[in-house]
Amino acid sequence: MLVRAIVLTAFTGLDGLELAEVPDPTPGDGEALVNVRAAALGPWDVAGAHGAFAAVGGSTDFPQVQGWDFAGETMDGRRVVGFVAQPWMRVGAFAEQISIPRGLLADLPEALGFAEGSALPVCGLTAQLLLNTAAVSDGDLVLVTGAAGMVGGFATQLAIARGARVVAAVRDSDAEDARRLGAETIVSTESGLEAQIRGQWQHGVDACLDTIGLGADALVCVRDDGTFVTSVPTAVPDAQRGIDSKTVQVQPDPAATTDLVGRAAAGELTVRVGETLPFEHFHEAYTRLERGGLHGKIVLTP
Secondary structure (H helix, E strand, O other): OEEEEEEEOOOOHHHHEEEEEEEOOOOOOOEEEEEEEEEEEOHHHHHHHOOOOHHHOOOOOOOEEOOOEEEEEEOOOOEEEEEOOHHHHOOOOOEOEEEEEHHHOEEOOOOOOHHHHHOOHHHHHHHHHHHHHHOOOOOOEEEEEOOOOHHHHHHHHHHHHOOOEEEEEEOHHHHHHHHHOOOOEEEEOOOOHHHHHHHHOOOOEEEEEEOOOOOHHHHOOEEEEEEEEEOOHHHOOOOOOOOEEEEOOOOOOHHHHHHHHHHHHOOOOOOOEEEEEEHHHHHHHHHHHHHOOOOOEEEEEO
C-alpha cells in the first residue's frame, strides 16, 4: 500500500518539494503506527528543505518525507502528539501515516484539538528548555526577545506562570500580540533595545530568553551576573560581566510534552494556530512561512 506525503527530492527549497505517494510504514519492535491528523510547519522545515541539516548529520537520501511536529491517533484509537527530528530520525511527520517509537508519544487530551496539539511540541519544549536553563523563578525580571513568536509566546506564558515579570521585545506590529500573552512591558526591537531597558531598569534584567538570535544586542540588557539563554546556536555572545550565556537544543520529551498539552487543555497555555491547510496546499504554506508576519502556526492536514 501507499500513503501520501510531502517529500523533498533535492536541497533546492520549495522547488525540491512535492506531494507524492510513498510506501506505507511498517512498525518495528516498540514502534506504533500513527494516523496523522495534523502536522505543524516550522522554520526548521524551510531550513531543512535547503539542506541546512545535511552538514550536521541529517539525512542526504532522497526522497525524504518532511515534517517534525504532529498529532494523530494510533491504530487502537489513542490520541497522541509528539515530534520527530526528521533529518536525523529519517521519519517525517508530513505523511498520512508514520511509524515511530512508542516511547516518543505523549497523550493528547480530548479537550485539545489535533491542530493545536501539533503546534505545541517543538516550540513549547524549546520555550520550556529556555526557562529551565535560565532557572527562571518567582520575582525574576525576564526579557523575552521575539515574544510574539511561537517559541517566544510560549516562553512568555510559562515565565509568567512561574511568577516572573516579562518584558517583551518585539517588532512594533507585534506589540499587541505580546501584550495579549501577558507581557508586563513591551519594548521595540526596531530601536535601541539597551536604552529602552536601562531607561526603566538601570541595572538590567535578571535573565534574557533570546528566541530570535539577537545575541550581543540583547545581552547588554542583562544585569551583571545575570543569565542569557538563546534558542539560536549561532547567537551565543561572548562571556562578559559574569553573565552565563548558553544555548539550548530541543529533543523529544514525552513527559514534558504531556505537561504542556495538559496546560493547554486546561486553558492555562494559549496555543495559536493561524491557519489550517490541506497537504495539497503545502506550497502556499511554505511560501507564507518564508514571507513571515504570521500570528500563529500553519498546520497541514492529510
